[in-house]
Amino acid sequence: MTGQVRGVQLARLLGQWHALPGRRRSPDYAALAGTVRGLLADGRLPLGVRLPAERELAEALRISRTTVTAAYRQLRETGHLASRRGAGSWTMLPGNHRVASTGLWTPLDDREMLDLGVAALAAPPQLLSAARAATEDLPRYLSGAGYHPTGIIELREAVADAYTARGLPTSADQIMVTSGTQHALDLVLRLALAPGGTVLVESPTYPNALAALAGRRARITTHGLAADAGWEPDLLLGSLRQTRPKLAYLIPEFQNPTGHLMPASLRERVVAAAHAVGTDLIIDESFVDLSMDGTEVPPPVATYDRHSRVVSIGGMSKPYWGGLRIGWVRASAPQVQRLAAVRVGVDMASPVLDQLVAVHLLADAEAIVADRRVQLAVQRDALLGALAHRLPEWRVTVPRGGVTLWAELDGPVSSALARAAEEVGVRLAPGPRFGLDGTLERFLRLPFTLPAADLVEAVGRIAAVRYDLDRAGRQRWREPAVIA
Numbered sequence: 125m126t127g128q129v130r131g132v133q134l135a136r137l138l139g140q141w142h143a144l145p146g147r148r149r150s151p152d153y154a155a156l157a158g159t160v161r162g163l164l165a166d167g168r169l170p171l172g173v174r175l176p177a178e179r180e181l182a183e184a185l186r187i188s189r190t191t192v193t194a195a196y197r198q199l200r201e202t203g204h205l206a207s208r209r210g211a212g213s214w215t216m217l218p219g220n221h222r223v224a225s226t227g228l229w230t231p232l233d234d235r236e237m238l239d240l241g242v243a244a245l246a247a248p249p250q251l252l253s254a255a256r257a258a259t260e261d262l263p264r265y266l267s268g269a270g271y272h273p274t275g276i277i278e279l280r281e282a283v284a285d286a287y288t289a290r291g292l293p294t295s296a297d298q299i300m301v302t303s304g305t306q307h308a309l310d311l312v313l314r315l316a317l318a319p320g321g322t323v324l325v326e327s328p329t330y331p332n333a334l335a336a337l338a339g340r341r342a343r344i345t346t347h348g349l350a351a352d353a354g355w356e357p358d359l360l361l362g363s364l365r366q367t368r369p370k371l372a373y374l375i376p377e378f379q380n381p382t383g384h385l386m387p388a389s390l391r392e393r394v395v396a397a398a399h400a401v402g403t404d405l406i407i408d409e410s411f412v413d414l415s416m417d418g419t420e421v422p423p424p425v426a427t428y429d430r431h432s433r434v435v436s437i438g439g440m441s442k443p444y445w446g447g448l449r450i451g452w453v454r455a456s457a458p459q460v461q462r463l464a465a466v467r468v469g470v471d472m473a474s475p476v477l478d479q480l481v482a483v484h485l486l487a488d489a490e491a492i493v494a495d496r497r498v499q500l501a502v503q504r505d506a507l508l509g510a511l512a513h514r515l516p517e518w519r520v521t522v523p524r525g526g527v528t529l530w531a532e533l534d535g536p537v538s539s540a541l542a543r544a545a546e547e548v549g550v551r552l553a554p555g556p557r558f559g560l561d562g563t564l565e566r567f568l569r570l571p572f573t574l575p576a577a578d579l580v581e582a583v584g585r586i587a588a589v590r591y592d593l594d595r596a597g598r599q600r601w602r603e604p605a606v607i608a
């Protein structure tokens with residue numbers, strides 16, 4: 125159980141439920157129940173939350189209580205609500221389905237496949253020269269044992285300087301180098317979370333973070349992001365206060381998969397609320413460098429932290445190259461020491477040569493990142509153009525950074541579409557990958573990390589199979605598909 129949603133909060137989520145397109149002569153209670161089912165399928169209303177009492181919701185919606193009673197009854201009949209007399213009603217999915225997915229998938233080595241399952245760029249041209257320069261530096265390290273559990277000092281200084289340049293004064297002893305952001309997340313979880321501890325995540329969120337949480341046997345609670353606006357401040361802060369999770373994992377910059385950017389005001393409020401309820405924040409800054417259209421990125425979340433509540437994680441994979449496997453943690457110096465103690469029980473240290481390559485890339489950050497932003501903006505626009513042309517019914521919010529867009533489809537067909545697309549040489553990561561419990565079937569993440577021509581080709585193939593799905597029988601896709 126993940127808490128309770130109040131009448132006014134649910135009313136806000138329900139929005140224009142009584143005037144939704146497609147509604148014809150259905151009675152009010154059926155429209156209300158249908159909208160709740162849609163919110164559940166899209167992951168905006170978490171599973172296991174207690175809905176407001178009938179009277180409270182009726183007041184919030186300014187409708188009669190009988191309408192709410194009938195809607196709740198229908199939701200019970202369809203298996204979307206469980207009620208216990210005197211205790212309330214909780215959201216669920218029919219048959220209480222849950223996804224046992226680890227959230228992890230690996231690209232196959234198939235060169236013909238247009239892989240839209242992975243949101244990462246090929247290496248920049250500067251990588252080879254950085255690697256050559258790193259081998260020149262290596263002799264300086266060869267007389268030592270080569271184990272640096274917190275990372276080589278040059279790289280820690282370069283990463284600390286980048287934080288300081290973003291307005292967050294940071295010293296090298298606050299940085300620990302890891303083997304990628306994923307490793308950073310795993311180490312922080314090992315240190316901060318006992319098995320069974322509760323963690324709040326966004327829905328949708330990054331699937332491999334869900335895998336890391338599953339690995340630590342975390343109890344996950346979700347904050348549903350709105351497709352157009354992202355975080356809903358009152359709901360997010362309300363969930364923190366109600367659930368009082370041990371940790372919250374958030375991706376405030378160009379969130380994967382939605383591309384949303386958290387405003388400064390909410391950053392400040394989240395940190396204050398987290399501190400008030402004793403929650404530590406893991407802030408994943410994987411995409412912070414990749415803003416577009418001149419979008420200014422607000423100060424780092426840790427800027428608002430006065431009580432060592434915030435641990436920031438990030439890495440080289442998105443602006444530079446995933447194959448480097450270099451990431452980092454920014455925390456207080458004592459936390460870094462504790463993380464290093466955990467780390468020696470895992471992998472001892474990161475490779476020195478790779479860290480040297482990262483040092484050289486960071487020295488050239490301005491030029492490399494500027495090129496990346498231009499490249500990504502061109503690719504994003506090609507993808508948006510192809511979608512508008514071939515799949516005009518799909519709705520997208522234009523991301524102002526990052527590498528992905530989150531398309532709202534014209535039906536709950538994401539998994540079916542991914543299966544069909546695979547047949548025509550396009551790999552997709554369907555919406556349910558980014559959530560729990562088989563929801564998010566109306567959504568699809570589309571990265572714009574492939575060259576523009578490949579993206580246009582991929583959208584053409586996706587559009588063809590989308591229309592084939594319809595011809596194969598529309599009936600099959602009327603109800604949200606559940607992944608069991």
Ligand SMILES: Cc1ncc(COP(=O)(O)O)c(C=O)c1O
Nearest residue numbers: 304305306330380410439441451
């Ligand atoms: C939000 C987020 N966190 C972490 C990672 C993993 O990054 P790394 O390759 O640095 O481990 C990714 C990669 O896609 C990501 O999108």
